[in-house]
Structure formats: C-alpha cells, structure tokens
C-alpha cells in the first residue's frame with residue numbers, strides 16, 4: 001500500500017467517537033524528509049489524525065502505515081523512532097531541565113546530545129531550574145526538547161508554538177529547519193498559517209473530518225486562489241481587482257491619476273492564510289447548503305417534518 005519513499009501513508013481513515021463522526025475517508029502520504037502541515041479549524045480532526053498515527057488512538061476504519069508499521073501494532077522499537085510533541089503541556093515535574101532531558105535520553109538507543117538540545121530550544125540559562133518553576137512558554141520548549149531528544153526519524157508536532165513569544169517562535173523555526181536539513185520527516189499541526197508556510201513543503205486542509213485540499217504549500221488552493229489583488233482608493237471609494245497582470249493595472253491607475261500617487265495603492269498576493277480561509281469558508285457554506293437541503297427534504301416527506 002505504501003509508496004516506497006513514504007514515511008506516512010493514510011487511506012480512507014475513519015474515526016467515530018460515539019455519535020461524533022470525527023474523521024471520514026482521509027487519505028494522504030508524507031514522503032520521507034518532508035515537512036507536512038495538517039491545517040484546519042478547531043474540532044476539524046487534526047489531533048485525532050495525529051493521535052491515530054502516533055499509535056495513541058484506535059481508528060474506526062481505513063488503513064495507516066507509519067515508518068512501514070501499522071500504528072495500531074507498533075512496538076517499543078517503532079515508538080523509539082518517533083518524536084512526539086503533544087498538544088497539551090505535560091511536563092510540570094520536580095526535576096530540573098537538564099535532569100529531565102538526561103533521564104528521557106536514557107530511553108532511546110541513539111539519543112541526541114543533551115547540551116545541544118538544551119541550546120537548540122534556548123533553555124541554557126534555565127538548565128538547572130526545576131521544570132515546575134518555568135513559565136508556560138518555557139515548559140512548552142521542554143515539550144519540544146523531549147520530542148527531539150530521541151533523535152527521531154519522524155517528528156509529530158501538535159501546535160508546538162502555542163504560548164511562545166515571537167522571538168521564541170522564530171528560534172523554534174530555526175530548530176525545525178535544521179532538523180529538516182538533517183532529513184527528519186515532520187508532521188505539524190498549527191493555527192499559525194505563517195508558521196505552516198515557513199516550515200512546510202506540503203499541507204493538507206481538514207474541515208469537518210474531511211481532507212478538503214492537499215498540495216504543495218505554494219500551490220494549494222489552485223492558481224486562481226493565488227491571483228494577486230490590487231487595492232486602491234478612487235473618488236473616496238475603496239476599490240480592488242484581482243488580476244494576473246498587476247503591473248499593467250498599476251500602470252493604468254498611475255496613468256488615470258495623471259502620474260500622481262494613487263491613494264493607498266497596494267498589490268497583495270494572497271497568503272496561505274487567505275487561501276486557507278477561503279477554502280474553509282467555501283466548505284462551511286456548502287455544508288450549510290447541504291444541511292438546509294436535507295432539512296427541506298425531511299420537511300416535504302410525508303410524516304418527515306418535525307414541527
């Protein structure tokens with residue numbers, strides 16, 4: 001089932017929690033060495049997908065392979081090849097930063113150097129501090145440090161930079177780019193679309209438990225969604241136009257203004273965030289249409305309408 005260079009392969013993955021249909025028919029591959037972002041609104045099914053792939057959660061249906069192994073059956077050797085940064089901060093213990101990392105390094109056959117990891121997550125000055133005395137953002141760095149201490153082939157990062165200050169996020173990005181250079185495969189979920197765009201090669205967008213789009217980070221959504229928008233003010237009215245030839249339009253506007261400044265002129269290339277919001281909004285509105293069609297059909301069926 002798995003393409004030969006795949007680190008992760010998912011086919012028709014389904015998960016229900018009681019009556020909640022959390023995932024349906026989700027299929028995607030992640031190549032070895034690739035950084036893949038799984039994006040989507042709250043409750044879309046990202047953590048459920050990740051937890052199934054980590055072997056923490058059973059699936060209801062479909063198939064999955066992670067580093068060539070069914071995650072439902074992965075043993076200790078397989079787990080030692082994974083690095084996991086869960087969504088919630090788990091570390092609050094009474095060990096120091098250095099003690100905790102040294103302790104966890106001992107669980108792995110080929111761990112990273114503890115000093116290097118402490119430096120990579122920017123905790124040199126806190127290495128002798130008890131973890132429970134760290135700030136929330138600093139504890140999150142410990143989560144990331146514990147995720148990479150085992151020198152994983154595949155790293156799962158579930159909203160890794162929540163609570164980071166902007167400088168810490170940039171520092172974290174450098175760390176991830178360095179891991180990527182070393183060939184680590186990374187599966188990232190994040191609500192920061194700039195983070196996904198900066199770090200990932202490809203992304204999948206999940207909404208309502210379905211994968212609605214998957215593709216290269218600078219192609220996702222298709223060429224039309226990426227068309228630049230020219231914005232300006234004319235006669236006191238805000239104008240905008242989508243065009244594949246923004247230079248031509250700008251030249252025309254300058255001409256129309258007799259060579260003077262065009263008020264508040266800007267050319268904006270839609271960002272990953274703009275494309276994402278458009279795709280999710282389109283999904284939401286077709287889900288609303290389907291729900292009202294369904295309600296209308298019930299209403300017209302004999303004894304179907306509940307009033």
Ligand SMILES: Nc1ncnc2c1ncn2[C@@H]1O[C@H](COP(=O)(O)OP(=O)(O)OP(=O)(O)O)[C@@H](O)[C@H]1O
Pocket residue numbers: 017020022040041042043044045046047048049
């Ligand atoms: N243990 C559980 N029991 C019942 N329902 C659950 C459970 N875990 C998740 N769900 C439901 O499954 C759906 C998907 O949740 P999931 O946590 O995978 O979403 P998510 O995309 O990770 O969201 P977020 O961005 O908020 O973390 C949601 O409707 C959620 O309420």
